[in-house]
Amino acid sequence: MKETIVINLSRITVRRGGRVVLKDLDWTTRRGEHWFIMGQNGSGKTTLTELLLGYLWASEGQVEVLGRQFGRASLPELRRFTGYVAPWIFRRMPPETPVEDAVASGWDASVGRYGCISPALRRSVTRWLNFFGCRGLKKRLFGELSSGQQLKVVLARALVHNPALVILDEPFSLLDLGARVRMYRYLEKLALRKDAPQFVMVTHHREDVLPFFNQGLLLKGGKVEFAGERTAALAPARIAAVIGIDKVTAERYFV
Ligand SMILES: Nc1ncnc2c1ncn2[C@@H]1O[C@H](COP(=O)(O)OP(=O)(O)OP(=O)(O)O)[C@@H](O)[C@H]1O
Numbered sequence: 001m002k003e004t005i006v007i008n009l010s011r012i013t014v015r016r017g018g019r020v021v022l023k024d025l026d027w028t029t030r031r032g033e034h035w036f037i038m039g040q041n042g043s044g045k046t047t048l049t050e051l052l053l054g055y056l057w058a059s060e061g062q063v064e065v066l067g068r069q070f071g072r073a074s075l076p077e078l079r080r081f082t083g084y085v086a087p088w089i090f091r092r093m094p095p096e097t098p099v100e101d102a103v104a105s106g107w108d109a110s111v112g113r114y115g116c117i118s119p120a121l122r123r124s125v126t127r128w129l130n131f132f133g134c135r136g137l138k139k140r141l142f143g144e145l146s147s148g149q150q151l152k153v154v155l156a157r158a159l160v161h162n163p164a165l166v167i168l169d170e171p172f173s174l175l176d177l178g179a180r181v182r183m184y185r186y187l188e189k190l191a192l193r194k195d196a197p198q199f200v201m202v203t204h205h206r207e208d209v210l211p212f213f214n215q216g217l218l219l220k221g222g223k224v225e226f227a228g229e230r231t232a233a234l235a236p237a238r239i240a241a242v243i244g245i246d247k248v249t250a251e252r253y254f255v
């Protein structure tokens with residue numbers, strides 16, 4: 001079977017505020033892979049994800065997602081294939097947004113109230129709220145929900161249009177440990193489905209790297225320090241070098 005390339009970044013350089021924040025970066029992902037991304041604060045992880053969603057443009061190099069080249073394809077077309085969870089989506093969601101609208105807004109990558117929800121979209125909203133055990137939240141307002149419930153809604157929003165690629169930028173950062181573990185189960189269930197999208201997740205936490213993440217990308221100072229198979233990416237000496245500490249021990253959960 002032909003390997004399908006999902007993300008293809010070639011020779012990417014990004015400048016922000018006059019500084020180079022991603023430098024000469026190459027990265028390719030293929031269908032069947034799920035990637036975690038780790039690196040110190042400021043190493044360029046969020047910049048990389050924003051590039052993949054077209055929220056930011058590369059100063060040099062080429063971005064391709066599912067064979068569509070950025071700069072050629074339209075942004076609405078590109079975003080039809082991607083789902084996104086990032087801290088700014090929670091901040092930008094008006095608290096008075098009904099949950100049903102919050103989820104529906106993923107259809108066109110908007111955030112907040114959604115104009116006219118078609119019957120097909122309504123079914124998809126219900127399906128994803130059911131998946132996360134949140135059927136009862138449909139008529140509630142986003143701002144009334146706990147952080148765990150808000151994450152489920154934002155995840156449902158990221159999945160409502162059945163994207164082929166889902167990018168999660170530190171999705172669990174606000175959750176207590178119990179809520180985090182419960183979210184792991186949902187994510188694993190999702191990743192094990194036959195029609196699962198490719199997951200790319202940025203995290204600072206070793207335990208977020210669930211077994212289905214079979215590939216890892218380690219960034220340091222805007223450059224790729226390592227890209228490849230999970231076990232090699234998680235080698236303690238390698239992780240320690242990337243995050244800038246002396247060593248990572250088995251007892252240490254948070255790296
Ligand atoms: N809007 C911006 N304008 C100018 N520089 C920016 C902007 N956003 C980020 N940067 C800079 O780009 C670099 C990479 O930032 P980025 O947010 O991608 O890092 P990160 O790896 O996601 O960090 P963190 O772990 O803190 O989320 C940093 O030096 C940061 O200061």
Ligand SMILES: [Mg+2]
Nearest residue numbers: 045046047169
């Ligand atoms: Mg970030």
